[in-house]
Amino acid sequence: MPSNKSVSDAPITQFVNCRILKDHKLQWEDLWVREGKILNPEKLFFDEEGFADHKVDCADKIIAPGFIDVQINGGYGIDFSQASSDIRGGVALLAKKILEHGVTSFCPTLVTSPPDIYHKVIPELKVQDGGPEGAGVLGIHLEGPFISEEKRGAHPPKFLRTFKAGGVADLMETYGHLDNVAMVTLAPELANSVAAIRELSGRGIAVSLGHSMADLSQAEAAVQHGATFITHLFNAMLPFHHRDPGIVGLLTSDRVPPGRTVYYGMIADGIHTHPAALRIAHRAHPAGLVLVTDAVTAMGLPPGRHTLGQQQIDIQGLHAYVAGTTTLSGSIATMDMCVRHFREASGCTVEAALEAASLHPAQLLGISHRKGTLEYGADADFVVLDDTLTLRETYIAGQQVWRK
Template sequence: MPSNKSVSEAPITQLLNCRILRDHRLQREDLWVREGKILDPEKLFFDEQAYADERVDCGGAIVAPGFIDVQLNGGYGVDFSQASDHVGAGVSLVARKLLEHGVTSFCPTLVTSPTHVYHKVLPQVKVQDGGRHGAGVLGVHLEGPFISAKKKGAHPEGFLRTFSGGGAAADLIDVYGGLDNVAVVTLAPELEGSQPAVDELRRRGVTVSLGHSVANLSQAEDAVRHGASFITHLFNAMLPFHHRDPGIVGLLTSDQIPPGRVVFYGMIADGIHTNPAALRIAHRAHPAGTQTLSGSIATMDACVRHFKRATGCSVEEALEAASLHPAQLLGISERKGTLDFGSHADFVLLDDELNVEATFISGQEVWRKTTQEQQ
């Protein structure tokens, strides 16, 4: 039966013998791709009377949306916070290496830095689609410098900033130089002048995250009402939970969050930075907001596996924590983070232990485990 080429001349790829993560559950069905998008097979069969030009046997593998890492400070000898004329090359190197860990999109992250570093680095990091060259860049995550000195962690105290009171927009532009390629900003909501900054960032389409902070719960809730929607590495670099005032951690069960609003949170699920019991508490209190992070030397796929073991969550929940939830956080879930019809065909093939077997971007295989690596 001939393909209806009046719709598109592009070839159609069919992935068969697989379990697809769709609608929050693994389903035994085929995945159809054309021009980098997931196809609806019913429309393909009945409206176009089309067939597959290429078939890929997945050997029973799990097919899940590609992982999205919204906080990656560097890797493979590259530090995104180092000013140089070769920042783009460093981002490209990391982007290529991430493919073997199932990451199809990421946010290069800068820690607190002097102003000249932001002005040097940010213009060199461009939002771009992924492909054989590496994972896509969704925008920069700026972790600081508007954070608390008491919870600075490894951030250099000498470069921390407060808001001047001369206008949030002026402060942000003065420090960063511009926000065109910025996806996320982490700040401490207790800093004076932070509310106008949250308003300004949200007006510009930037996701606001709370972190490196000594904020109490009321201050955190107020920031959420102004548009903050993320918590940077939950439990780390913030006040510990206290029954009288749980601080930022209290957002997990707060009844003051505006209706329909979800507060997402990242956790360093590497088995070192966050105790497994803390992972279980957070997940059981607020499973819809979980997002695993490779905020250490651990890779994203390793964090997914550890998160599943530590919390006892389902395979589906572990995978969505690294794909659907970060996409929802960034407001891009209509095109990434799912395998819904019409979404970008960025996906990963995994075995039952959630080891990555192959990575696809826009329907094209960009990495596959070799026989030697399997041994």
């Protein structure tokens, strides 16, 4: 409760009997929240002489930062790469549904599309805070169309593009504008890609390498010019070879500029990546692993035929394929499922599994001072889980937004 020395009259909530993920460890510690932020209890006691208005007993459960999904194409019938009549309504529906999977912030992802789709959809996908109505939007992830034809995966070949002029002219002609864009996936071996990488990273937009035939030296050059992420490692890139490990070699490269971390996305759905490959990546570069769902329209829906951008996809069991082929087309996994599978398949600690879905994506996007952490002053976006990492509750800005 605020005292006469308090800096705020807002109510204070104290979460007790919980293990909170802090400094890379689960610690028996209370979590204090006021005005949507995590509070330093020492300052509260000694500077303000205040105490809690409400106590929440967590019954020995785990509190971890809310999950952040930087690659999600849609779900529950919503496809971000379709210019529907109600694009914002679609985002709102998905944002609400993913709260039950612990996602408190996300990057709506558009796959390779014709320019008119980008021009219609991008202005509608606004950056916004999360709350009871749904997870927050951190910015758009544009996956394509500047990617390799050989490694296009489920992306439609007729809409792929190359950098003709190089840099900003190609980007603007294709996308219309870059407001609200958080990340762009491109193939660094494309001619004139360096100018685009510099332009994007200069604007604070994360550049990711993916759907690419790049060798290691091309990938290293891209990182030296500002690229910081690898889109769904191992998938849609040259396979690891001992004489030229390709993009995968960035995990242990000595050409990464000092002080920089290369992050990499992993779809830990039990389908896209063999458990042994998952373990190799994690053991080689644990600090860079970012769990992504790469979820498509059909996440949360029954098997059958659905869309992904301009393509038809078939859902068979847990597999999503381009219709009539055996080409994988995103996943129907949820983030909480990926966290559990990653923990099980990699044999990593509970802390490492949780940070791969929270701290690491926040660091990748340059927002780890406020998201992906339970440090004092950060946004009070967090999840409550049991020891099996089954989600029990989701909170945004200190407010419960979902409960099992």
